[in-house]
Amino acid sequence: MRLTTKGRFAVTAMLDLALRHGNGPVTLAGISERQSISLSYLEQLFGKLRRAELVESVRGPGGGYTLAKSADQISVADIITAVDEPVDATQCGGRENCHDNHRCMTHDLWTNLNATIFDYLSKVTLFSLVAEQHAKDSNVMQDKREATPQRARVTPTGAM
Amino acid sequence: MRLTTKGRFAVTAMLDLALRHGNGPVTLAGISERQSISLSYLEQLFGKLRRAELVESVRGPGGGYTLAKSADQISVADIITAVDEPVDATQCGGRENCHDNHRCMTHDLWTNLNATIFDYLSKVTLFSLVAEQHAKDSNVMQDKREATPQRARVTPTGAM
DNA sequence: CAGTAGTTGACTGAATTACTCGGAAATTAG
DNA sequence: CTAATTTCCGAGTAATTCAGTCAACTACTG
Numbered sequence: 032m033r034l035t036t037k038g039r040f041a042v043t044a045m046l047d048l049a050l051r052h053g054n055g056p057v058t059l060a061g062i063s064e065r066q067s068i069s070l071s072y073l074e075q076l077f078g079k080l081r082r083a084e085l086v087e088s089v090r091g092p093g094g095g096y097t098l099a100k101s102a103d104q105i106s107v108a109d110i111i112t113a114v115d116e117p118v119d120a121t122q123c124g125g126r127e128n129c130h131d132n133h134r135c136m137t138h139d140l141w142t143n144l145n146a147t148i149f150d151y152l153s154k155v156t157l158f159s160l161v162a163e164q165h166a167k168d169s170n171v172m173q174d175k176r177e178a179t180p181q182r183a184r185v186t187p188t189g190a191m
Numbered sequence: 192m193r194l195t196t197k198g199r200f201a202v203t204a205m206l207d208l209a210l211r212h213g214n215g216p217v218t219l220a221g222i223s224e225r226q227s228i229s230l231s232y233l234e235q236l237f238g239k240l241r242r243a244e245l246v247e248s249v250r251g252p253g254g255g256y257t258l259a260k261s262a263d264q265i266s267v268a269d270i271i272t273a274v275d276e277p278v279d280a281t282q283c284g285g286r287e288n289c290h291d292n293h294r295c296m297t298h299d300l301w302t303n304l305n306a307t308i309f310d311y312l313s314k315v316t317l318f319s320l321v322a323e324q325h326a327k328d329s330n331v332m333q334d335k336r337e338a339t340p341q342r343a344r345v346t347p348t349g350a351m
Numbered sequence: 352c353a354g355t356a357g358t359t360g361a362c363t364g365a366a367t368t369a370c371t372c373g374g375a376a377a378t379t380a381g
Numbered sequence: 382c383t384a385a386t387t388t389c390c391g392a393g394t395a396a397t398t399c400a401g402t403c404a405a406c407t408a409c410t411g
Contacts, residue, residue, distance in 0.1 A: 251378025
């Protein structure tokens, strides 16, 4: 599990797709417009997303991309692993050839850490993100204060 | 918050340091030996760790690095943010110049996601990792005495 | 069957990562 | 003091990944 801007672009694009789900195929050109992501870069990303069977493509005029599954069956973890192939952080590569007596110290560490992060991201589906987005929209329209108690906001600055 | 092998190397090295805490300074050469990380790369990483005040250095013969705080006050998040400087994943950079009516769609998304991951990694301290490591050792060995002599062990014992 | 909307994949410059090299500064041992 | 040890610092580099471009290829429409 690696967290880079690449995966974030992919999730953003998929979220855009999910928000327009049910209105026929969505073109990459449109996503590029709305999300300010380069069209050619999107093409690359959606190639991987298609191979991971997260989206389906419709060619020709009126074509574009649609979700291959329903939005609640696609998690952020799915998307990230599709475009951001994993790196192996353990120097032994899972084998037991680490020196000293604490074998694979880092192995267990990162396995656990990865599992936790992956677990969390697996629970966050496109559907929940769409719902959150809609909630925010109606928040803005009607009552822009005091209506986002769903997720605890931990960092005050967000400067990560 | 970005997750790359760089941060993982740093955490691995810090964990090595924590496991030897109390026996005087630990040299980078030793960490390099044990964890199979390039010495020069470690120097680079520990430069940042020192500037982030997570470790303290002692120069000269018998010198090395020690933890600047107790192990339970250093979290994995501290280490990663020290060596892996953050990227801004939102294309608007926190400003409100996103188009359409859903402004900063990705901004809130990644702020929340980052916050959650960061929150988790903030709870994982070096101390808990050391404890985990010890628990694993005693699982394997069934009886691991903790009766280490107080004598500072500085010499590398010529194990190479 | 030609034209066009749209995908597909090969290719590329820039940035980042992981790492090396060479030396300088500080500290201690002898 | 001198020599040895170890951190500190900056420049440099190969490999990889990121982000983006370009030129085809495919399928649908008229």
